[in-house]
Amino acid sequence: EVQLVESGGGLVQPGRSLKLSCAASGFTFSNYYMAWVRQAPKKGLEWVATISTSGSRTYYPDSVKGRFTISRDNAKSSLYLQMNSLKSEDTATYYCASRSRERGFDYWGQGVMVTVSS
Amino acid sequence: DTVLTQSPALAVSPGERVSISCRASEGVNSYMHWYQQKPGQQPKLLIYKASNLASGVPARFSGSGSGTDFTLTIDPVEADDTATYFCQQSWNDPPTFGGGTKLELK
Numbered sequence: 309e310v311q312l313v314e315s316g317g318g319l320v321q322p323g324r325s326l327k328l329s330c331a332a333s334g335f336t337f338s339n340y341y342m343a344w345v346r347q348a349p350k351k352g353l354e355w356v357a358t359i360s361t362s363g364s365r366t367y368y369p370d371s372v373k374g375r376f377t378i379s380r381d382n383a384k385s386s387l388y389l390q391m392n393s394l395k396s397e398d399t400a401t402y403y404c405a406s407r408s409r410e411r412g413f414d415y416w417g418q419g420v421m422v423t424v425s426s
Numbered sequence: 427d428t429v430l431t432q433s434p435a436l437a438v439s440p441g442e443r444v445s446i447s448c449r450a451s452e453g454v455n456s457y458m459h460w461y462q463q464k465p466g467q468q469p470k471l472l473i474y475k476a477s478n479l480a481s482g483v484p485a486r487f488s489g490s491g492s493g494t495d496f497t498l499t500i501d502p503v504e505a506d507d508t509a510t511y512f513c514q515q516s517w518n519d520p521p522t523f524g525g526g527t528k529l530e531l532k
Contacts, residue, residue, distance in 0.1 A: 345469075352526050355522070409517075411459070411475070411480075412459030412474055412516055413459075413461075413471065414471045414474070416469055416470070418467075419468050
């Protein structure tokens with residue numbers, strides 16, 4: 309059974325940093341592109357970052373480019389999101405997901421809440 | 427960015443057929459996917475590449491369309507289908523989501 313388990317969320321002040329983790333199991337993690345998708349309270353879904361299988365290529369929307377960094381450790385089947393210079397508009401539930409062009413985001417974690425507030 | 431437009435809400439009775447639409451601001455070939463999100467849960471992939479049923483998804487769900495107009499159909503609707511349904515395109519960068527259609531049962 310595929311499992312993606314996020315951790316590392318919490319309350320953080322504006323301008324500070326936070327690092328999210330996602331532990332994967334039940335599939336060959338190193339064969340999959342991975343991504344982070346977020347959902348602000350009572351809002352829709354927003355893609356945040358994608359990383360290639362080896363980790364050599366990363367992609368971000370303009371809203372987080374230069375502030376967020378996605379990375380992975382295939383030996384540990386783990387995905388990470390380093391979030392710097394956090395803003396109130398980054399407040400959301402962050403989901404870890406596997407990603408392909410053919411199948412969209414096919415597996416999702418349960419999500420982790422990040423609240424940016426003073 | 428490719429904007430995906432969905433109707434905000436629909437209400438149907440159990441046993442009926444419902445169609446949820448998604449219109450793209452530019453062509454996305456067949457690279458449209460559909461997700462179901464129940465309250466307090468993560469999204470779940472239902473349909474990929476417009477018309478392909480994801481593993482474990484009941485055959486009551488189906489998808490159609492290409493280019494800019496896509497439809498998710500549920501027939502017949504069951505009480506457990508109460509959820510918000512999102513479309514998402516992966517043809518153009520960046521990947522984008524529709525605003526979601528909240529399906530309520532009468």
